[in-house]
């Protein structure tokens with residue numbers, strides 16, 4: 001699988017020894033309440049992500065984002081006023097043995113009862129998608145996760161995308177594809193009827209996830225990719241760096257990118273797409 005491999009990803013190292021589980025759990029709702037717990041709850045409320053009786057498949061890659069998401073859901077189940085059921089699912093794409101071991105050890109320590117299933121994605125992607133391995137991998141992974149969620153009788157699939165993923169995606173679409181679109185906090189699956197994808201970490205900033213992870217002493221999977229490593233993720237890193245650089249010069253830049261997606265002025269836009277149809281503002285000019 002070395003044919004398209006890149007240089008590898010940045011590693012996130014713990015600041016201290018692994019803290020006791022109780023302390024880690026408590027810190028989510030106490031020390032990091034404002035940055036993690038409150039933001040999680042706000043997204044759930046603002047976008048109506050969860051309802052009484054939901055059975056949610058929480059997708060765990062073993063990385064910092066989804067590990068935190070699992071713990072947030074467990075706290076919600078413990079303290080929230082809605083009855084929900086949770087399944088923690090891992091699609092093993094063909095992880096290296098040591099990586100899989102680390103993921104399983106972390107989940108065991110953190111009391112996250114994961115159900116791991118083989119998806120064989122790395123092998124397939126390495127064979128058939130040398131040019132766009134990340135795109136293909138993400139697409140296949142989504143299908144595998146939906147399928148497993150359905151098999152387990154879930155009506156929702158939760159992914160660990162966070163605030164920075166959202167604004168980076170928005171900027172990547174503008175800069176690289178010439179389109180204005182963002183990552184939505186929830187959407188209905190078109191191929192898997194009755195299943196909805198939700199992103200409850202929508203408002204949580206990556207720097208706070210990193211702070212929490214480092215101070216908990218957790219060593220998450222940093223980059224488990226066996227196919228492309230950082231190679232095709234470069235565009236995201238470029239946009240990440242660009243946003244970081246501009247944030248030093250423009251106040252509230254990150255929040256403004258997010259707000260822009262909520263404040264599209266339909267009186268001042270040239271064209272848009274709805275479903276399969278395209279519209280121009282001129283279509284309505286004489287009305």
Ligand SMILES: Nc1ncnc2c1ncn2[C@@H]1O[C@H](COP(=O)(O)OP(=O)(O)OP(=O)(O)O)[C@@H](O)[C@H]1O
Nearest residue numbers: 059060061063064065066089090091158159160161
């Ligand atoms: N192999 C997998 N099994 C289950 N869920 C996955 C897997 N890979 C990714 N996901 C889900 O998709 C989300 C986004 O995936 P992506 O690869 O962009 O992760 P990321 O931003 O590195 O997040 P994480 O830190 O959770 O790995 C993850 O947070 C997780 O919920």
